[in-house]
Structures are given as C-alpha cells and as structure tokens.
Amino acid sequence: MTFTVRPLDPSPDFLGETLLSDCELVHGWVTHxxxxxxxxxxxxxxxxxxxxMAIAAHEHHDAFIGLKDDKPVFLMERYDPAHVELAGLYEAEPGDVGMHFLVAPTDTPVHGFTRxxxxxxxxxLFADPATRRVVVEPDVRNKAVHALNETVGFEVVERIEKPEKDAYLSVCTREQFMAARGAIR
Known part of the structure; x- marks a missing residue:
C-alpha cells in the first residue's frame, strides 16, 4: 500500500464549505x-x-494527515520527546523522535491496513537521517497497539506514569525497524 503524508492544517476553513476541514475530520476520528x-x-x-492550533504553533510538535489515493486515512504526530510529552520522564538521546498515530475508524476494515x-x-520518520530512534508512550492497557508496535521493531523500555495515563515507554531504532521489516542488508 502506498500512502502520502501532508501537514495537518488546523484552520477551520482550510478545505472550504463543501468538504470537512482537517480538524472536523480529526474530531470525528478522535471521538470515535x-x-x-x-x-x-x-x-x-x-x-x-x-x-x-497549539501543535501547529509549537516548534517541537507537528501533525500530519496520511492519505491513500488522496483520501485521508490516518493522523500522525511527530514531536521532540525532550520537549513534548516525555520531557522529564526519560533521558532523551540525540536523534529521538516521538510519534503518535491514529487510523481513521471504518466500518469496513481491511486486513493489514493498520500495520x-x-x-x-x-x-x-526514518526518512530524516537525523532520526535515530522513534519513541512512543502508549497506554499500558492498549494491548492491540503494543502488539502492532512490536511488529515494526519497538521494545518496551519501562512503565512510566504520565499525568493522563500509565504508559509503556517504548523505542525503536532504525536498525530494529529495518530488521522487523526484513530489510537489514
């Protein structure tokens, strides 16, 4: 499957009157x-x-819409974990990049789509040569995402307490990701 990614535009009237704005779209996804x-x-x-709007204004946090055949199908956030989400909760290393992603809810799931x-x-994220590790902090109860993370090379480092949840701090190096994909040369 081929996807493209574009920056999320938080402006309320980004796509005009006939189409959903990015925030209207994302609102439907995150409240599902x-x-x-x-x-x-x-x-x-x-x-x-x-x-x-706050993410767009933040120098260490970005949001993107993922598209398949020009149709929005996922949300992706990239952040600097030394400054956002994990600041003070772990020892960030140079080249660490934090990530969140959300697949648009659907009534007709496609096998393998989320992977x-x-x-x-x-x-x-790894297209940027400066990225050495991707860091995530999923809720400890989210067993589905833990299994999914493992399939792309993430390893749980430790359980951490965040204000909003208990999470498993997990990391994936470029090498772990390539190995998980069977692409180590």
Missing part, C-alpha cells in the same frame, strides 16, 4: 469509540481546533 486511548472522547470541535499505516509512519 475505537479511539478511546486518544483520551478525547468528549472533545468538542473547538477543543480539537485548539489542540491542533501498513504504522510502517508508512515509521518510514516517514
């Missing part, structure tokens, strides 16, 4: 029951707009 681990189940559209998305996200 399958997205409970995003902790935004009760978010209003204005909350999502405020969150992504293809996380693979595309990891490829996007």
């Amino acid at each position: 029951p399958k997205s409970a681990f995003w902790l935004m189940q009760d978010a209003k559209l204005q909350d999502v707009e405020r969150e992504y 293809a998305v996380i693979t595309a996200v990891m490829e996007t």
Whole structure:
C-alpha cells in the first residue's frame, strides 16, 4: 500500500464549505469509540481546533494527515520527546523522535491496513537521517497497539506514569525497524 503524508492544517476553513476541514475530520476520528486511548472522547470541535492550533504553533510538535489515493486515512504526530510529552520522564538521546498515530475508524476494515499505516509512519520518520530512534508512550492497557508496535521493531523500555495515563515507554531504532521489516542488508 502506498500512502502520502501532508501537514495537518488546523484552520477551520482550510478545505472550504463543501468538504470537512482537517480538524472536523480529526474530531470525528478522535471521538470515535475505537479511539478511546486518544483520551478525547468528549472533545468538542473547538477543543480539537485548539489542540491542533497549539501543535501547529509549537516548534517541537507537528501533525500530519496520511492519505491513500488522496483520501485521508490516518493522523500522525511527530514531536521532540525532550520537549513534548516525555520531557522529564526519560533521558532523551540525540536523534529521538516521538510519534503518535491514529487510523481513521471504518466500518469496513481491511486486513493489514493498520500495520501498513504504522510502517508508512515509521518510514516517514526514518526518512530524516537525523532520526535515530522513534519513541512512543502508549497506554499500558492498549494491548492491540503494543502488539502492532512490536511488529515494526519497538521494545518496551519501562512503565512510566504520565499525568493522563500509565504508559509503556517504548523505542525503536532504525536498525530494529529495518530488521522487523526484513530489510537489514
């Protein structure tokens, strides 16, 4: 599967009157029951707009929309874990990049789609030669994402307490990702 990624535009009228804005789209995704681990189940559209306006203004945090055949199908966030999300919770190393991703909810799931998305996200992050490790902090209860993370090379480092959740700090080096993909040369 081939995906493209573009920056999320948090402007309310980004796509005009006939199409959903990025924040309207994301609002539908993060408030969906399958997205409970995003902790935004009760978010209003204005909350999502405020969150992504803040991300757009932050020098250490970015958000992107992932597309398949020009259709939005996932959300990806990239952040510097020394400054965002994990600041003070672990010892960041040079080249660490934090990541969140969310696949758009669907009534017609495609086998292997979520794994293809996380693979595309990891490829996007490792396309930057400065990225040495991808760091994530999924909720300890999110067994599905732990299994998915393992398939692309993540290893749990430790359990950490964040204000909003208990999480497994996990890391994946470029080498671990390539090995998981069977691409070590």
